[in-house]
Amino acid sequence: MHLTQEAEPNAVTATAPTEPLLQVNGLRVSFITRAGRIQAINDVSFEVSAGETFGLVGETGCGKSQTALAVMRLTPEAGIIERGKIQFAGANLTDNIAHEFKIVQKKHGRVKLKRNKAALKQLGQKINQIRGKDMSMIFQEPMTSLNPVYTIGRQVSEVLLRHKVISLVDRILARNAATKEKLREITNAAARDLSQAELRELLQQAGLEGLEDQVWFALSRKDIGATQKIRTINNLSERKIKPITFRFLVRLKESKGQIPGEYRILNKIPIVRRWLSGVLEKEALEVSYELLSVVNMPNAANVLTSYPHELSGGMRQRVMIAMAISTKPKLVIADEPTSALDVTVQAQILELLRELKRTFNSAILFISHDIGVVSEICDRVGVMYAGNLVEVARLDELFADAKHPYTQGLFASIPKYGEKRELLQTIEGTVPNLINPPTGCRFRTRCTRAFEKCSQPPPWLEVEQGHGVLCWLYGDSEKHVNQ
Amino acid sequence: MSTSEEILAQGKRLKVHFPVKTGKILAEALYVHAVDNVDFYIRKGEVVGLVGESGCGKTTLGRLILRLIEPTGGALFFETDSDTVNRYLQLLDDLELNPLKSNSDPRLQEVRSIENKHSIFKFGRKEMKNYRRTTHIVFQDPNSSLDPRLLIKDVVAEPLKAHHYGSKAEIYERAVSLLAACGLEAQFVNRFPHELSGGQRQRVAIARALAMSPKLIILDEPTSALDVSVQAQVLNLLKKLKKEFNLSFLFISHHLIVVRYMADRIMVMYAGEVVEAGETEEVFTDPLHPYTKALLSAIPIPDAKTKREKIILQGEVPNLISPPRGCRFHPRCPHAFEVCGWSPKEAGEAFTSAITSGRYPALNNLPTVENAVETDETSFEVRVNGNIGDDELVEIRKAIESEISEGNRALKAVKEINKSNDGSTLIVKLHPFKVPKLALVKGEHTVSCHLYSEQVTQVALNK
Numbered sequence: 001m002h003l004t005q006e007a008e009p010n011a012v013t014a015t016a017p018t019e020p021l022l023q024v025n026g027l028r029v030s031f032i033t034r035a036g037r038i039q040a041i042n043d044v045s046f047e048v049s050a051g052e053t054f055g056l057v058g059e060t061g062c063g064k065s066q067t068a069l070a071v072m073r074l075t076p077e078a079g080i081i082e083r084g085k086i087q088f089a090g091a092n093l094t095d096n097i098a099h100e101f102k103i104v105q106k107k108h109g110r111v112k113l114k115r116n117k118a119a120l121k122q123l124g125q126k127i128n129q130i131r132g133k134d135m136s137m138i139f140q141e142p143m144t145s146l147n148p149v150y151t152i153g154r155q156v157s158e159v160l161l162r163h164k165v166i167s168l169v170d171r172i173l174a175r176n177a178a179t180k181e182k183l184r185e186i187t188n189a190a191a192r193d194l195s196q197a198e199l200r201e202l203l204q205q206a207g208l209e210g211l212e213d214q215v216w217f218a219l220s221r222k223d224i225g226a227t228q229k230i231r232t233i234n235n236l237s238e239r240k241i242k243p244i245t246f247r248f249l250v251r252l253k254e255s256k257g258q259i260p261g262e263y264r265i266l267n268k269i270p271i272v273r274r275w276l277s278g279v280l281e282k283e284a285l286e287v288s289y290e291l292l293s294v295v296n297m298p299n300a301a302n303v304l305t306s307y308p309h310e311l312s313g314g315m316r317q318r319v320m321i322a323m324a325i326s327t328k329p330k331l332v333i334a335d336e337p338t339s340a341l342d343v344t345v346q347a348q349i350l351e352l353l354r355e356l357k358r359t360f361n362s363a364i365l366f367i368s369h370d371i372g373v374v375s376e377i378c379d380r381v382g383v384m385y386a387g388n389l390v391e392v393a394r395l396d397e398l399f400a401d402a403k404h405p406y407t408q409g410l411f412a413s414i415p416k417y418g419e420k421r422e423l424l425q426t427i428e429g430t431v432p433n434l435i436n437p438p439t440g441c442r443f444r445t446r447c448t449r450a451f452e453k454c455s456q457p458p459p460w461l462e463v464e465q466g467h468g469v470l471c472w473l474y475g476d477s478e479k480h481v482n483q
Numbered sequence: 484m485s486t487s488e489e490i491l492a493q494g495k496r497l498k499v500h501f502p503v504k505t506g507k508i509l510a511e512a513l514y515v516h517a518v519d520n521v522d523f524y525i526r527k528g529e530v531v532g533l534v535g536e537s538g539c540g541k542t543t544l545g546r547l548i549l550r551l552i553e554p555t556g557g558a559l560f561f562e563t564d565s566d567t568v569n570r571y572l573q574l575l576d577d578l579e580l581n582p583l584k585s586n587s588d589p590r591l592q593e594v595r596s597i598e599n600k601h602s603i604f605k606f607g608r609k610e611m612k613n614y615r616r617t618t619h620i621v622f623q624d625p626n627s628s629l630d631p632r633l634l635i636k637d638v639v640a641e642p643l644k645a646h647h648y649g650s651k652a653e654i655y656e657r658a659v660s661l662l663a664a665c666g667l668e669a670q671f672v673n674r675f676p677h678e679l680s681g682g683q684r685q686r687v688a689i690a691r692a693l694a695m696s697p698k699l700i701i702l703d704e705p706t707s708a709l710d711v712s713v714q715a716q717v718l719n720l721l722k723k724l725k726k727e728f729n730l731s732f733l734f735i736s737h738h739l740i741v742v743r744y745m746a747d748r749i750m751v752m753y754a755g756e757v758v759e760a761g762e763t764e765e766v767f768t769d770p771l772h773p774y775t776k777a778l779l780s781a782i783p784i785p786d787a788k789t790k791r792e793k794i795i796l797q798g799e800v801p802n803l804i805s806p807p808r809g810c811r812f813h814p815r816c817p818h819a820f821e822v823c824g825w826s827p828k829e830a831g832e833a834f835t836s837a838i839t840s841g842r843y844p845a846l847n848n849l850p851t852v853e854n855a856v857e858t859d860e861t862s863f864e865v866r867v868n869g870n871i872g873d874d875e876l877v878e879i880r881k882a883i884e885s886e887i888s889e890g891n892r893a894l895k896a897v898k899e900i901n902k903s904n905d906g907s908t909l910i911v912k913l914h915p916f917k918v919p920k921l922a923l924v925k926g927e928h929t930v931s932c933h934l935y936s937e938q939v940t941q942v943a944l945n946k
Contacts, residue, residue: 060681298798314799343778344796347795370783372740376783396788423719427715
């Protein structure tokens with residue numbers, strides 16, 4: 001299929017060793033408010049490789065969500081990316097940040113933010129090709145991120161109609177080209193267990209690449225028996241389109257998903273427009289149904305016509321996940337995807353994310369305040385405190401040998417499962433105000449091991465391969481000062 | 484149950500049903516069965532954890548104990564002498580075994596008189612005011628449970644004023660000392676709630692709860708809105724205060740690791756009922772109810788090495804307007820069997836989808852079937868657009884049997900399959916079902932599940 005190529009495991013692993021999928025370098029995000037400039041993210045650098053799950057943990061207000069939003073270039077109105085570089089899949093998302101805003105000094109030391117509309121429009125055009133397609137997001141509260149007045153089917157289709165027009169056209173055309181004989185060959189082959197790669201090859205030989213998702217979906221259904229699966233696949237060839245539709249779709253594909261020139265005037269007539277887009281909308285709904293089934297939505301067909309308020313929290317989160325994976329993105333950013341859910345539902349959703357990672361080989365940037373959840377799903381973890389990334393390590397290493405005093409304190413303050421202690425260890429004090437954060441290490445006001453040097457900005461130190469910490473306590477500090 | 488003299492509060496057959504407004508005048512009255520037949524007890528100086536998923540009725544139960552919600556049924560005793568309570572329980576058991584013959588039955592009269600005299604739910608205004616000195620609550624979200632227009636010291640002084648604690652000077656002196664006990668120094672007392680952090684606000688809420696030196700405090704998710712490092716501070720504070728003031732807690736939370744850390748005993752609720760209760764360590768190390776097992780296995784443990792087998796539950800929490808009959812957990816239970824309460828609707832859907840699934844080649848030539856229709860509580864019919872022969876009936880029986888052996892639980896309830904004389908209808912009879920009751924397993928560990936009542940299981944299997 002046209003766009004699935006990018007998500008192929010082979011293609012991804014081939015590029016993996018050379019360059020990480022997402023690279024964030026020296027990111028600094030500030031918010032300009034009346035009270036002053038809030039330094040929400042201060043020099044954050046990390047990498048996410050293809051197919052990896054990278055976790056960001058930290059307490060409220062530590063900047064983990066803002067990091068994710070900055071990566072998506074969705075920083076809220078008052079916020080600006082002051083400096084830093086975000087490189088995603090070869091594209092530089094921050095090449096023009098110097099021109100995007102201007103800080104105007106006003107009377108009485110007040111500052112005001114002025115945005116450059118032209119630069120932002122340019123950014124919008126660029127980012128819209130990536131956001132939602134190669135990079136998608138699952139939000140914490142699905143009730144507020146789903147539109148209450150549209151049906152689920154329409155909302156899931158919207159993503160497809162925006163980003164996957166060509167693959168929708170491919171699906172219809174391939175079905176149109178399929179003959180009973182060709183499909184019989186495939187169903188015969190499917191009688192012995194096929195892998196998805198084998199199926200793809202088989203369909204390529206028959207010249208029916210666009211059928212892959214439909215056939216694979218029918219084969220992987222659990223609710224019907226073998227006979228019905230074969231019947232469903234054979235029935236695909238019976239769904240033909242009219243020649244007039246066929247001509248339109250071929251032209252649409254040739255013009256790469258844009259409305260072709262000769263249809264532009266026709267497209268202005270409402271009834272024709274409804275017919276032209278209706279063909280694709282119907283197909284998008286069908287893909288939505290398949291996606292909802294992939295995320296184990298109970299009663300997926302009915303859910304398509306439901307509104308968000310009719311679903312439970314777990315089901316809404318499944319819809320969000322279906323939307324996020326609909327374009328087979330390279331990176332899924334999950335911002336506290338299970339925090340609003342109960343433990344049993346949380347277990348379902350985490351299992352689903354793990355399964356989807358296996359099938360689509362997407363990288364996940366997983367944000368959570370719950371260290372338990374992070375330890376369930378992540379390969380590598382970054383710990384954030386007051387806008388700084390204070391420690392990054394492989395999951396097992398972080399648990400076995402946390403270096404930063406904050407990480408250690410954080411772990412000690414969670415009750416251990418099955419361990420009865422009289423009192424829990426706590427971190428004294430509260431998170432500092434980020435308008436005037438402490439100079440040097442931002443944790444030093446609460447740190448039990450702070451010493452004189454901590455009033456200077458701490459160095460980023462690789463204590464071991466892949467285990468970095470932002471602290472003065474480790475290594476030969478002199479050397480790092482000179483760097 | 485151990486000696487009841489040390490028991491502080493005890494609830495029996497507590498029920499809360501909320502009416503649902505449908506907007507239709509003559510519609511049948513519908514109720515959300517938020518709490519159904521719940522028994523509980525809390526000893527002096529004990530921390531009882533109440534766990535369960537959202538919507539299982541744990542908050543409703545907590546508020547019911549304070550009588551912030553009026554009950555639909557049941558009785559609640561607080562510091563009532565053990566003889567009276569035991570007599571009451573005895574009478575209830577007796578009434579259950581030998582049902583009432585008339586309304587003038589002396590046993591019923593005695594039950595009524597005990598309830599009227601001792602149950603919190605029958606208290607009048609004055610008695611309630613006295614009762615409210617002895618219990619208090621700490622809510623989940625300190626942002627919304629503190630009045631934004633009151634100073635911190637006024638927030639704590641309010642209950643003292645309401646109960647005429649003493650002169651103004653005395654009241655404020657106590658308020659300040661309570662705040663100090665909760666870790667808020669004198670510099671905070673003249674601030675407004677919005678000037679404090681989440682953890683500090685929760686300390687204020689706790690200080691307020693302590694104001695009238697209560698004996699029982701309901702903690703309704705006291706740390707859910709807080710960060711882990713602050714949560715540790717609040718939990719430590721609660722432990723300290725419990726010792727200092729000899730308090731009892733009902734600790735309501737969905738955060739199981741915290742409950743295990745805090746509670747002496749826990750109760751697990753599911754869909755308005757208590758499914759398991761017992762000493763915390765025993766329930767956590769040896770959970771019996773399938774729901775408890777799934778719930779505990781789902782806890783994300785903050786440890787990279789411990790990776791446990793997870794029991795992933797299928798489906799969703801049931802609708803409590805018409806909760807599943809029998810055991811309310813049976814539609815999601817991986818162990819559900821004959822007597823767990825499969826309804827003709829559930830079994831009927833499983834039946835029709837099984838025989839039309841195409842998994843059984845012998846059934847491929849079966850005429851099309853319509854949806855199952857419930858005929859009575861334990862049977863349903865399936866109309867067939869054609870005729871069913873004797874051979875086909877045998878094949879259907881075989882198919883259903885192999886479905887059951889493959890783990891289709893709803894079909895376990897099928898007792899026998901017959902066809903009508905003209906062969907146009909399949910008549911399916913189901914096993915009768917039973918409602919599980921909380922039964923003692925060992926020590927204080929009680930569980931409400933058929934798997935642990937030998938008799939019922941045996942009867943079901945012998946059929």
